[in-house]
Every structure is written in structure tokens, then in C-alpha cells.
Amino acid sequence: MNILVKSQEKTKPESEAARVLVVEDEHKVASALKEGLEGEGYDVTVEHTGEAALVRLKTDPFDVVLLDLLLPGRDGLQVLTTLREQGFQTPVLVLTARDTLDDRVTGLNSGADDYLVKPFAFVEVVARIRALLRRGGSTGATRLGIGDLEMDLVTRKVTRGGRKIELTLREFELLEYLLRYESQVVSRDTLARDVWHEAARTTSLDNVVDVHIARLRRKIDADCPIKLIQTVRGVGFMLREDEG
Amino acid sequence: MLTWLRSHSLRISLTFWNVAAMIVVLAVYATGVYIFVSRNASNSLDTEIRYDYQWAAAMADQLPDGSLRWFEEESSFGSNTPWLQVWCTDDAGCGASSNRGEVIYRTTKAEVDPLPEAEKLLTQSGDAIVSIPAEDTTYRVLTSPTTLRFYDRAGQPVSNKRVIIQVARSELLMRDEMRGLLLILLLGLPIGVVAAGIFGYSLARRALAPIERMAEHAQSITADRLHDRLPIGNPKNELGRLASVFNETLGRLEESFEQMRRFTADVSHELRTPLTAIRSVGEVGLRERRDEKAYRGIIGSMLEEVDRLASLVDRLLRWSRAETGQTKLAQEVIDLRELAEDVAGHLGVLAEEKQQLLTVEQAGSPRGIGDRQVLRQALIDLVDNAIKYTPAGGRIRVRVAEMAAGVTIDVIDNGPGIPPELRSGIFSRYERGGQAPFGPIGGTGLGLSISRWAVEANGGTLTLEPDQGVGSTFRITLPRATKVARPPAERARPTNAA
Numbered sequence: 001m002n003i004l005v006k007s008q009e010k011t012k013p014e015s016e017a018a019r020v021l022v023v024e025d026e027h028k029v030a031s032a033l034k035e036g037l038e039g040e041g042y043d044v045t046v047e048h049t050g051e052a053a054l055v056r057l058k059t060d061p062f063d064v065v066l067l068d069l070l071l072p073g074r075d076g077l078q079v080l081t082t083l084r085e086q087g088f089q090t091p092v093l094v095l096t097a098r099d100t101l102d103d104r105v106t107g108l109n110s111g112a113d114d115y116l117v118k119p120f121a122f123v124e125v126v127a128r129i130r131a132l133l134r135r136g137g138s139t140g141a142t143r144l145g146i147g148d149l150e151m152d153l154v155t156r157k158v159t160r161g162g163r164k165i166e167l168t169l170r171e172f173e174l175l176e177y178l179l180r181y182e183s184q185v186v187s188r189d190t191l192a193r194d195v196w197h198e199a200a201r202t203t204s205l206d207n208v209v210d211v212h213i214a215r216l217r218r219k220i221d222a223d224c225p226i227k228l229i230q231t232v233r234g235v236g237f238m239l240r241e242d243e244g
Numbered sequence: 245m246l247t248w249l250r251s252h253s254l255r256i257s258l259t260f261w262n263v264a265a266m267i268v269v270l271a272v273y274a275t276g277v278y279i280f281v282s283r284n285a286s287n288s289l290d291t292e293i294r295y296d297y298q299w300a301a302a303m304a305d306q307l308p309d310g311s312l313r314w315f316e317e318e319s320s321f322g323s324n325t326p327w328l329q330v331w332c333t334d335d336a337g338c339g340a341s342s343n344r345g346e347v348i349y350r351t352t353k354a355e356v357d358p359l360p361e362a363e364k365l366l367t368q369s370g371d372a373i374v375s376i377p378a379e380d381t382t383y384r385v386l387t388s389p390t391t392l393r394f395y396d397r398a399g400q401p402v403s404n405k406r407v408i409i410q411v412a413r414s415e416l417l418m419r420d421e422m423r424g425l426l427l428i429l430l431l432g433l434p435i436g437v438v439a440a441g442i443f444g445y446s447l448a449r450r451a452l453a454p455i456e457r458m459a460e461h462a463q464s465i466t467a468d469r470l471h472d473r474l475p476i477g478n479p480k481n482e483l484g485r486l487a488s489v490f491n492e493t494l495g496r497l498e499e500s501f502e503q504m505r506r507f508t509a510d511v512s513h514e515l516r517t518p519l520t521a522i523r524s525v526g527e528v529g530l531r532e533r534r535d536e537k538a539y540r541g542i543i544g545s546m547l548e549e550v551d552r553l554a555s556l557v558d559r560l561l562r563w564s565r566a567e568t569g570q571t572k573l574a575q576e577v578i579d580l581r582e583l584a585e586d587v588a589g590h591l592g593v594l595a596e597e598k599q600q601l602l603t604v605e606q607a608g609s610p611r612g613i614g615d616r617q618v619l620r621q622a623l624i625d626l627v628d629n630a631i632k633y634t635p636a637g638g639r640i641r642v643r644v645a646e647m648a649a650g651v652t653i654d655v656i657d658n659g660p661g662i663p664p665e666l667r668s669g670i671f672s673r674y675e676r677g678g679q680a681p682f683g684p685i686g687g688t689g690l691g692l693s694i695s696r697w698a699v700e701a702n703g704g705t706l707t708l709e710p711d712q713g714v715g716s717t718f719r720i721t722l723p724r725a726t727k728v729a730r731p732p733a734e735r736a737r738p739t740n741a742a
Contacts, residue, residue, distance in 0.1 A: 119550070119554050199617070200558070200562075200621075201555065201558075202555075202621070202624070202625075203555065203628070204591060204594070204624055204625065204628035206555075207594055207628075208590065208591065208593055208594060211593040211594060211596075211597050212593060214597075215593070232544070233540070233541065233543075233544025233545065233547065233548065234543065234544040234545065234546065234547020234548045234550070234551065235544070235547060
């Protein structure tokens with residue numbers, strides 16, 4: 001197994017793109033994930049059965065595995081257990097339609113690094129993959145910014161074009177999160193979990209998020225010709241300099 | 245044996261036990277009868293022998309020559325003349341030629357069936373009855389000395405003669421009778437057992453027939469015929485009780501089936517709305533060529549509906565998990581004011597957007613017991629509803645108080661209120677009060693029924709307070725936390741110290 005890990009490390013510098021294995025039997029979902037992730041700059045391989053995935057993993061190094069739990073033949077959980085028994089260290093993001101705590105516990109206990117409940121938002125998948133690939137590594141930056149918007153994490157000062165902007169605590173956290181993931185779509189789910197720290201997303205919470213986004217927009221974008229906070233309809237929000 | 249019985253029907257095993265009991269009873273009874281009858285027969289044989297003995301003494305007559313003679317009343321005995329021997333004793337003359345130890349008289353029977361052993365009995369004292377085996381039977385012999393007294397015509401005693409009278413009777417007759425009895429008893433036993441078996445079987449059949457009918461009837465009750473009930477014969481007996489218990493079970497089953505059917509219908513209705521939107525938006529979008537921006541709008545709109553669909557499925561799952569009791573609740577002390585302020589802070593922005601005044605009022609410092617997370621969501625839903633249904637510029641108050649019944653959280657708004665015809669159904673699934681006079685209102689109708697479940701699962705109540713003329717008031721009542729609040733784990737555990 002050590003040889004495998006080493007070879008994996010060796011391949012990394014050669015090809016810049018991280019390699020993702022998608023194990024999903026539903027062809028539509030699999031090809032959507034492939035196309036979407038390739039669009040995000042990943043090198044994506046798709047397998048439709050657990051057996052094929054195991055064979056593929058033995059010969060081919062990957063940086064992250066997306067594993068559906070409900071697979072024909074050998075199901076995802078068995079694949080995962082086998083993988084971990086054989087010493088594979090590759091991070092695994094489990095995709096499941098079963099939304100119960102027990103499944104989550106068994107998923108994480110059997111070696112999953114993270115899980116997503118179907119139907120998941122694609123931006124959510126991207127965010128999780130990014131998190132898995134960057135695990136442990138923190139940016140440690142004290143200043144964040146995009147265009148003429150600047151945020152000082154130490155003094156908690158926010159300025160746009162030199163003009164100081166007063167933000168509430170929640171608005172500050174929201175903007176900080178958007179800045180950290182600049183040019184990426186952030187879903188309401190992600191915001192509910194990471195900014196509001198709520199266990200479940202609800203309609204009222206969505207409304208609260210929307211109101212905060214609206215206020216942030218008023219404070220940051222209202223007087224400027226370039227709108228930084230953009231709404232991606234049906235998906236989420238994004239902080240970006242150029243209009244998409 | 246027992247395993248064999250277990251593998252057979254109740255009817256068979258009942259019959260088996262019935263027969264077994266019958267065999268035991270009959271055997272004990274027959275033995276008792278046999279012993280009683282044989283003792284009786286033996287006693288009455290002895291009585292007869294003693295009677296014969298007395299008769300023999302009375303039947304003696306003295307001839308003029310001093311010898312003795314016996315009347316033999318053939319007519320009165322017929323062939324059944326007793327076996328009788330009279331022996332002479334030494335102290336009295338038995339006749340000219342008679343010696344001691346000589347038989348001076350014997351009946352025909354005694355001549356026909358001589359008992360050589362009888363002579364030995366002469367020396368025996370007392371008057372015990374002795375059994376002597378003979379050729380084909382056993383004789384019972386009574387040997388006893390007696391004094392015969394003779395009188396003349398004037399009634400004066402003439403002479404006394406001492407003799408030994410020996411009477412005997414064969415046990416043949418008694419043995420025959422006993423054999424007959426034994427035969428009857430032995431024949432009767434199997435007949436009785438067979439009769440008991442048949443009777444027991446038919447009795448078991450009759451007793452179990454209602455159960456069989458019940459089983460047949462129950463078998464015919466399927467999911468489509470759940471309204472059907474078992475007939476209750478006599479509600480006081482065991483079968484009647486069984487039937488009524490079964491009917492109660494059927495009732496509950498029917499109710500939950502009905503609930504499920506309604507649920508499925510409601511859910512498919514709820515799911516259809518976003519699905520229809522997705523389909524029509526997509527179809528219409530494809531009808532003509534558009535620019536990229538328009539397509540983006542269409543796809544975005546479809547995704548919004550997908551989002552709605554996903555959150556609906558999420559809610560349904562949560563609701564069904566709650567309904568089936570899969571959600572485990574914590575028991576913790578909740579500071580209601582703190583909870584109300586948390587919720588007000590959380591939703592404050594929504595009220596602000598509508599220029600509504602959202603305030604928390606407090607009377608005392610009420611502390612309740614329950615699962616904070618679940619109750620918080622219920623309160624969020626209530627306040628969110630109030631914000632939605634109260635027009636802009638309205639006022640929403642969250643009031644926490646301590647009451648006699650427990651601790652309460654009131655959500656009071658000054659909106660349009662709930663029309664009387666909707667008040668009763670407000671907590672049932674999929675009903676929404678105040679249908680949109682202020683434009684379309686999002687969310688599904690599950691809200692209030694989930695909130696009610698959440699509160700009730702925590703041992704509280706969620707009620708709609710009587711109409712005050714303006715707005716509406718929802719009240720959550722929770723059990724009060726005791727003054728000395730112990731950690732929840734402590735309370736859940738059974739205490740050893742009494």
C-alpha cells in the first residue's frame with residue numbers, strides 16, 4: 001500500500017488537476033457530476049459499480065472518491081469497508097439518499113470522511129471536495145478582499161473603495177464566508193450550516209439568509225457600479241468582480 | 245408425546261387430555277367398585293354360611309331310638325341344598341354305633357362333594373370360617389360345636405346332645421359373579437374411554453368453532469375491507485372479549501391505514517405543485533429559441549422548484565420520523581425568556597423587513613422542561629407564521645409567563661386573525677389559515693401540525709387562544725422545571741435511594 005501512496009504523491013506535481021473518482025450507478029447523476037467537476041478543473045473518472053470501483057482504485061491513484069451508498073451488487077458501504085481494510089487512505093465523500101443519523105454514523109465509522117444527502121446541490125459537492133483536498137491546511141490570512149472591497153479580520157474593518165462600511169456581526173461573518181469562497185457559488189445550505197450554525201435548513205432560515213444578503217448588498221453594492229454580490233438563481237450566491 | 249401434541253390442533257390435544265383424564269377416573273372407579281363388591285359378596289357368603297349353620301341346628305330331630313335325624317327340605321333348597329355335615333362328639337351318645345369323629349349326618353351335597361380336609365377342622369376352636377380348596381372351587385367351611393336340646397310334647401326338656409356341625413358353601417357362585425363384574429368393568433372401560441373421546445372431540449369442536457369462524461372472518465379482512473369487524477357473540481365470555489379486542493386492534497389498524505392513505509394523497513398533492521411548475525417552465529422554455537440569459541432564468545426557476553421539492557421531502561421525512569416516534573427527545577431545563585429572545589433575534593430581520601415590531605415580554609422567570617432544539621424550531625415556525633400573516637407595520641409579541649398549569653410562551657400578533665371556520669382545523673395537516681390576502685405565501689401546510697407534535701412530544705400543549713377581536717394568539721404550555729433543577733440524565737435514571 002505504501003508504494004501506492006508514494007506513486008500517488010509522485011503523480012500530483014505532474015498533472016495539476018486533482019483526480020476524482022465518481023462511483024454512482026445513476027448515469028444521469030454520474031455524467032452531471034463528471035461534467036460539472038470537469039468544469040471546475042478536476043480530472044474525473046466514473047465507475048458505475050462497486051466492484052469496478054475497487055478494481056480501478058487498485059491500479060489508479062485518486063485524490064478523492066465520491067461514493068454512492070446504494071450501488072448494484074456490492075453496495076457503497078461494503079466498498080468503503082473493503083477500501084479501508086486494504087489500507088487505502090484516499091478521502092471518501094459518501095453520497096446517500098438515506099437521511100438518518102444511524103446511516104451517518106455508520107458511514108463515518110466505516111471510514112467516510114464526509115457525507116452528502118441526496119438531493120445535494122452541485123455547489124455543495126464542489127465545496128466538500130475542496131475541503132477534503134485541502135484538509136488540515138488553513139489559509140491563516142488576516143486580510144481578505146476582492147476588487148476594491150477589503151476586510152481586515154483582526155480589526156474587523158470593512159471598506160469599499162476606501163469608504164468604511166458598518167456591518168453587524170452576522171453580516172460580517174456572512175461577508176467573510178463569501179470572501180473566503182470568492183468566485184464560487186455558495187448555497188443557502190452551506191450558509192445555514194457554516195454561518196448560522198443551524199442543524200437543519202428551514203424555510204424561515206432561508207428567508208433570514210435572504211434578508212441578510214439583501215442588507216449586505218445594500219451596504220456594499222448599492223452605491224457602486226460593479227455589483228460584487230451576485231445571485232445565481234436556484235443555486236445560491238457568489239462574490240465576484242466581473243459580471244457573469 | 246408433548247411435542248407430538250404440540251404439532252397437532254388444539255382440538256386433538258383437548259380430546260387427548262379428555263380421554264386421558266377419563267381413563268384415570270374410570271380405572272380408579274372400577275377398582276373401587278370391584279374391591280367394594282367383592283368384599284360385600286364375601287361378607288354375604290359368610291352370612292349365608294352362618295345362617296346355614298343356625299338352620300342346621302334347628303332342623304335336627306331326635307328319633308325314639310335316640311338317634312338324630314335332619315329334615316331335608318329339598319323343596320326349599322332345590323338343587324341348592326347346603327353342604328352340611330354333623331359330627332358326633334364323645335360326651336353324648338350319637339347312637340348305638342357312633343363314635344367320636346364319626347359323621348352322623350350329611351346332606352346329599354356333602355356326599356357328592358366330600359371335603360377330606362374338613363375333618364382336620366374338628367379340633368379347631370372358635371367358629372372362624374376357613375377356606376378349603378377343592379377340585380374346581382374353594383369351599384368356605386364353618387365348623388362349630390353346638391348342643392341340641394330336645395323337648396317332649398309338654399315342653400319339658402328330654403335330652404341334650406352335643407354335636408359338631410360343619411357347614412360349607414362353595415365360592416363358585418361368588419367367583420362367577422365377580423368375574424362377571426370384572427368383565428363388565430373391563431369392557432366398560434374402553435367403551436367409556438371411546439365415548440369420552442368422541443364426546444370430548446365434539447365438545448372441543450363446538451367450543452372452538454367460534455374461534456375457527458373468527459379466524460375465517462379475520463382472514464377475509466384485507467386492507468380494502470378494514471372497516472369490517474368480527475361479530476361479538478357474548479361480550480361477557482372469553483370469545484366475546486377476544487373478538488372485541490381484535491376489533492379494537494382492527495380499528496387502530498384502520499385508523500393508521502386511513503392516516504397513511506390521507507398522507508399519501510396529501511403528499512402527492514404537495515409534490516405535484518412543484519413538479520408541475522418544473523415541467524411547465526421547462527416545456528415552455530423549450531418552445532422557442534431564446535438568448536442565454538433567458539435560458540439561465542428558466543433553469544434557475546426550475547432549480548428553485550427543485551429546492552422547494554427537496555425541502556418538502558425533507559420536512560415529510562422529519563414529520564414521519566416524528567410521527568413514528570423515531571425521534572429521541574432530550575429532557576433539559578429551558579429558560580423560556582432566553583429561548584424567546586434567541587428566536588426573536590433569529591427572525592428579527594424578517595420582521596424588520598416588514599416594518600413589524602417583534603418584542604419579547606416577560607412575566608417572572610419561567611423555566612420549562614423539554615428538548616430545546618425541537619421546541620426552538622416549533623417557536624420559530626410560530627413566530628415565522630405570525631410575521632408572514634401579519635401585514636407590514638404590525639406588531640408581534642412573544643410573551644413568556646408562569647401560569648398555574650405550567651409555563652407558557654404566547655405568540656401574539658395583531659394581524660387579521662383566523663376566521664372561525666378555520667380555527668378548528670388549523671392544526672391538522674395541510675390547512676393554512678388566512679389564505680393569502682397579501683399575496684402568495686410560501687411554505688407548506690405542514691408547519692402547524694409539526695409544531696403541535698413538537699410541543700406535545702415534550703409533554704406540553706399548543707393551543708390557539710380564543711379570539712380577542714384582533715389578531716391571534718398561539719400558546720405553548722410546557723411542564724414547569726422544578727426549583728432544584730437536576731441534570732436530565734439524573735432524572736431519567738431510576739433512583740436507588742428511596
